[in-house]
Amino acid sequence: MSVLIYADTINGKVKKSSLEAIHYGSKVASLLGTNAVALVVNSSDNLAELGKYGATKVLKITNDKLNSFDPQLLTAAIAQAANSAGAKVVVFAHDSTGKSLASRLSARSKAGLVSGATSLPNLDGGNFTVRKNVFSGKAYADVNILTDEKIISLMPNSFPVVATDATAEVADFSADLSGINSTLVVKEVNRASASGVAPLPEAELVVSAGRGMKGPENWGMIEDLAKVLGATTACSRPVADIGWRPHHEHVGQTGIAIRPNLYIAIGISGAIQHLAGVNQSKVIVVINKDPEAPFFKAADYGVVGDAFEVVPKLIEAFKTLKANN
Amino acid sequence: MKILVCISKVPDTTTKISFIDNDTKFNEDKVQFIVNPYDEWYALVRALEITEKQGGTVTIINVGPADNDQIIRKALAIGANDAVRIDGNSNESFYVATQIAEYAKTQGYNIVMTGKETIDYNGAEVGGMIAELMGVPYISHASTLDVEGGKATLKRSIEGGYETVEVTGTFVVSCQKGMAEARIPNMRGIMAARTKPLTVVAPVNAAQLTSVKTFTLPPAKAAVKMVSPDNMTELVNLLHTEAKVI
Ligand SMILES: Cc1cc2nc3c(=O)[nH]c(=O)nc-3n(C[C@H](O)[C@H](O)[C@H](O)COP(=O)(O)OP(=O)(O)OC[C@H]3O[C@@H](n4cnc5c(N)ncnc54)[C@H](O)[C@@H]3O)c2cc1C
Numbered sequence: 001m002s003v004l005i006y007a008d009t010i011n012g013k014v015k016k017s018s019l020e021a022i023h024y025g026s027k028v029a030s031l032l033g034t035n036a037v038a039l040v041v042n043s044s045d046n047l048a049e050l051g052k053y054g055a056t057k058v059l060k061i062t063n064d065k066l067n068s069f070d071p072q073l074l075t076a077a078i079a080q081a082a083n084s085a086g087a088k089v090v091v092f093a094h095d096s097t098g099k100s101l102a103s104r105l106s107a108r109s110k111a112g113l114v115s116g117a118t119s120l121p122n123l124d125g126g127n128f129t130v131r132k133n134v135f136s137g138k139a140y141a142d143v144n145i146l147t148d149e150k151i152i153s154l155m156p157n158s159f160p161v162v163a164t165d166a167t168a169e170v171a172d173f174s175a176d177l178s179g180i181n182s183t184l185v186v187k188e189v190n191r192a193s194a195s196g197v198a199p200l201p202e203a204e205l206v207v208s209a210g211r212g213m214k215g216p217e218n219w220g221m222i223e224d225l226a227k228v229l230g231a232t233t234a235c236s237r238p239v240a241d242i243g244w245r246p247h248h249e250h251v252g253q254t255g256i257a258i259r260p261n262l263y264i265a266i267g268i269s270g271a272i273q274h275l276a277g278v279n280q281s282k283v284i285v286v287i288n289k290d291p292e293a294p295f296f297k298a299a300d301y302g303v304v305g306d307a308f309e310v311v312p313k314l315i316e317a318f319k320t321l322k323a324n325n
Numbered sequence: 326m327k328i329l330v331c332i333s334k335v336p337d338t339t340t341k342i343s344f345i346d347n348d349t350k351f352n353e354d355k356v357q358f359i360v361n362p363y364d365e366w367y368a369l370v371r372a373l374e375i376t377e378k379q380g381g382t383v384t385i386i387n388v389g390p391a392d393n394d395q396i397i398r399k400a401l402a403i404g405a406n407d408a409v410r411i412d413g414n415s416n417e418s419f420y421v422a423t424q425i426a427e428y429a430k431t432q433g434y435n436i437v438m439t440g441k442e443t444i445d446y447n448g449a450e451v452g453g454m455i456a457e458l459m460g461v462p463y464i465s466h467a468s469t470l471d472v473e474g475g476k477a478t479l480k481r482s483i484e485g486g487y488e489t490v491e492v493t494g495t496f497v498v499s500c501q502k503g504m505a506e507a508r509i510p511n512m513r514g515i516m517a518a519r520t521k522p523l524t525v526v527a528p529v530n531a532a533q534l535t536s537v538k539t540f541t542l543p544p545a546k547a548a549v550k551m552v553s554p555d556n557m558t559e560l561v562n563l564l565h566t567e568a569k570v571i
Contacts, residue, residue, distance in 0.1 A: 015484075069488065070462070071453065071456075071462070071463050071465075072456070072457075072460075072461075072462055072463070075457065095484060096465065096466055096481070096482060096483045096484055097483075099449045099453070099465055099466070100453055100463060100465045101453075102450075102453070103418070103422075103448075103449070103450040103451070103452070103453025103454045103457070104453045104454070104456060104457040104463065105457075106418075106419065106450070106453075106454060106534070107419065107422060107423075107453070107454035107455075107457035107458050108457050110419075110532055110534065111534065112419075112534035112535040113418070113419075113450060113534070113535070114535065115447075115448050115449060115450055116447060116448070116449075127538070129538055132447075133447060134445065134446055134447055134540070135336075135340075135342045135444075135445055135447075136338075136444050136447060137543075138342045138542075138543075139342050139344070139540050139541060139542050139543070140540065140541045140542075140543065141446075141537050141539070141540050141541075142537070142538045142539050142540075142541070143535050143536070143537050143538070144535065144536050144537075144538050145534070145535050146533060146534060146535060146536060147532075147534050182462055183462060183492050183493045183494045183496075184462040184464070184490055184491075184492045184496075185490065185491045185492070186488055186489070186490050187478075187489040187490060187491055188488065188489040189483070189486070189488050190486045190487050190488070190489075191483070191484075191485050191486035198485075199484035199485030199486075200484075200485075201484055202484060205570075205571070229571065247468075247502055247503055248482070248485075248486075250502065253338055253362075253444060254362055254363070254366075254502065255502065257447075261570045262564065262568075262570040262571065272338065272339050273338050273339075276338070276444075279543075282568075282570065283564070283568045283570045285560070285564070286549075296549050297546070297549070298546060299549040300546075300547075300549060300550065300568065301549065301550050301551075301552055301560060301563060301564070301568075302549045302550070302551045302552070303551070303552050303553075303554050303557075303560065304551065304554065305554025306554075309554065310554045310557065313554075313555075313557040314557040314560065314561070316557070317557040317558045317560065317561040318561055318571075320558070320561075321561050321562075321565060321571070
């Protein structure tokens with residue numbers, strides 16, 4: 001028996017959301033009295049280091065057919081590895097990769113899936129219940145997985161990693177993909193924000209602005225604020241719709257759902273559809289000139305004031321803090 | 326070109342969420358239901374654009390009881406040739422995916438389209454499950470889809486960027502922003518929708534893999550702490566020493 005964690009990589013390096021998944025998987029393994037095994041594909045990284053996050057063993061697949069992301073082939077490979085490791089639970093990060101794989105594996109193995117999990121399983125009364133957000137963050141559901149084999153995809157930023165100095169045993173695993181004819185070809189991979197800032201779904205600090213900024217020419221101070229903090233920028237939907245900001249910054253019910261440690265919302269009214277994508281943030285700061293703005297009801301800290309005056313002061317205050325630390 | 330568009334019935338985005346039966350069931354009382362926005366705005370409209378340009382048919386499919394006919398007609402009013410309702414009654418992703426995959430296998434669709442997730446259960450599960458059950462490629466979170474000469478080109482969102490992929494043969498795609506612009510049904514569409522064929526199909530058996538034990542509403546948020554706009558040093562100190570997020 002074991003818990004298998006699929007650890008996704010970018011340029012051969014294991015992603016942060018996957019490190020969280022490994023750590024989570026190791027906790028699930030302790031609950032079940034077994035070990036956590038990480039599965040990594042085509043990586044030249046020092047995989048023994050994944051022991052730091054709780055994996056006791058790493059299965060390493062090296063296969064040219066898996067050089068680009070093909071969920072059909074990769075799911076087959078993961079299923080074979082899960083079989084060989086005797087996995088009772090398979091864990092993914094609930095990111096663009098995990099969303100494609102977990103659902104396929106669930107249908108393939110007829111194994112119950114909880115996607116976007118935010119808690120460890122509760123085993124009371126012989127159940128295997130995992131909590132997830134539903135109704136776009138407006139409620140939680142405790143979902144019981146009824147099948148013997150179980151699949152969980154873990155919401156990024158919901159389970160902080162704790163590193164030790166353990167190391168894992170690394171073993172090669174060879175997957176047989178000869179029976180599958182996939183017609184998918186990846187032509188191009190473009191990661192715009194490879195510049196060092198975390199992509200939105202993984203970001204711990206987010207600075208976001210809305211229509212209150214009046215026009216795209218005023219985003220300089222938003223970017224400056226983000227830069228001082230090392231934060232990722234986001235925006236409300238109308239701002240992306242009118243082209244002031246790129247679409248990939250749009251957060252909310254119909255955009256990206258995020259759960260950073262800190263969300264600073266500037267000139268955003270706090271419509272219910274906007275809140276649906278950001279209400280899982282740990283701390284919310286709202287800066288709005290209208291004291292009646294609905295966003296204040298969802299905020300931890302509020303500033304009633306004109307963004308054009310407040311934001312420059314906030315940047316200076318953050319700079320001072322940085323300088324003194 | 327034969328396209329199948331999967332639509333889900335969800336509560337309107339402004340719905341106040343509550344539960345009944347000891348918090349085991351969503352309270353549907355006075356709730357206004359809509360077509361899941363991603364299914365309608367992106368999957369359905371893009372399917373219509375493709376077939377308007379190069380010919381073909383768009384079929385809408387929904388798994389659910391007869392009450393759902395209302396939102397199926399709403400989707401038909403935007404466009405599509407006909408609709409199928411699989412007369413099952415379960416929200417579980419695997420159940421829904423099994424029904425759609427079993428039906429789709431018999432009909433020779435070129436593309437099966439879904440929204441990127443539903444706004445009620447937020448699973449992002451059904452598309453991938455359908456693809457696996459049909460044994461075809463799945464492209465999730467696509468923001469563009471173009472079809473030419475038997476080959477489809479799609480842009481798929483990944484963290485901090487995108488991937489461009491090509492695929493031939495049948496595939497499943499989950500759609501998000503960028504695919505198309507939402508359409509508002511006109512009077513002619515609404516009239517035409519009333520008489521478009523809506524076929525009801527009996528469900529097949531599917532194993533139950535999960536069950537929701539309870540729903541919980543998040544605890545009420547503590548009152549907001551207001552900071553003077555003239556004292557950003559205080560705000561920064563609070564974030565540093567009290568909230569400990571920076
Ligand atoms: C089905 C559906 C889905 C939707 N999905 C989303 C979604 O995913 N994400 C999303 O964001 N929206 C979504 N919306 C839209 C949402 O309802 C709101 O319209 C939108 O969030 C408002 O954006 P905003 O706050 O930037 O603009 P506004 O509502 O115009 O608010 C601007 C705010 O800026 C403040 N302001 C103005 N000037 C200043 C200043 N100088 N200094 C400080 N504050 C100032 C104002 O007081 C106001 O509160 C959706 C709507 C629907 C119907």
